[in-house]
Amino acid sequence: MHLRVILPIIGDTFIEQIRSEVSAWVSPGTEVDVVSLDHGPASIESEYDEALAGPGILQRVEEANADGVDAIFVSCGADPAIQAAREITDLPVVGGFEPAMLTALTLGERIGILQVLPNVLPMLRSLARRYAIGERLGTIRVIDLPVLGLSHGDDLVDRLVEQAASAVCAGEADVLVLGCTGMLGVAAAVQERLAADGLVVPVVDPTAAAVLWLESQVRMRLTASRTTYLTPPAKERIA
Incomplete structure (x- = not known):
């Protein structure tokens, strides 16, 4: 299993700490990688921060689709862009x-x-x-x-x-x-x-709750419902 962790912030301050923490919780054999954002806030502590982080999170979700990972954890307790992410991926994706x-x-x-x-x-x-x-x-x-x-x-x-x-x-x-x-x-x-x-x-x-939840969803072959998270209509979009 390949788990992608998205840090919804700029910089690499927490990358190694998050990688170590997630790796301690996942099952043996689960591969963990961690990515942060190119653009966005240094931390998420407001609706404004969350809005700024959204485009970068969704870019990383699209990259995860292309990279063939099995599940995505957006490491933030405010669940930023989670609902939007579920519209553009069939991978299990959760926040904190x-x-x-x-x-x-x-x-x-x-x-x-x-x-x-x-x-x-x-x-x-x-x-x-x-x-x-x-x-x-x-x-x-x-x-x-x-x-x-x-x-x-x-x-x-x-x-x-x-x-x-x-x-x-x-x-x-x-x-x-x-x-x-x-x-x-x-x-x-x-x-x-x-x-x-x-x-x-x-x-x-x-x-711990997030990554164990994701491993369970992958093992049970569950994906988000397309009657709730409908695929966005095709149109021109400039991020």
Whole structure:
């Protein structure tokens, strides 16, 4: 199986980190490659950023079609351009939000999302409405760190644990979802810290949820429905 990861940002800052993280989750024998954008934002933290990233993401999706890959992961918790991508490819394609949230829905009643900045809250609430899971979304908590300021250090875990514990103790969440795919490799640490404090709740890693979801779709030979994601009409388009 060949999995293409699209980083919907410019530059190569996260490429090796993402490649390492995804490779740790996929099955033996699955090939992973990672590409970023030639044009777009340095991170996605607003609707404006998402709109700027869209053309570059769709260009990379078209390239993936031509390269014969088996599945595509757009590594962002805001699911940028995912619906449009499904219109132009028969490959399974997901972002970080949908598979993580659908996984979380099987683990508890109220879902709490841990996110980077207040700017992204309207985007995530809109996605929850689109996926018809708004009634199960208990809370979205922010840790006040920008995407480009995320790290693997104790500060990130401390901030996540603080907000997660507050949400659980307030009765707002039974399951936590890391809302940004840049929160790499910390889900287990957050879950363990919560459990040590007597809060036994699952913490869903969006990257893990996405790539395992894609492997499952490929193995089951599933593709997006053409009665939902219709092929765009032929016409002149200038990207």
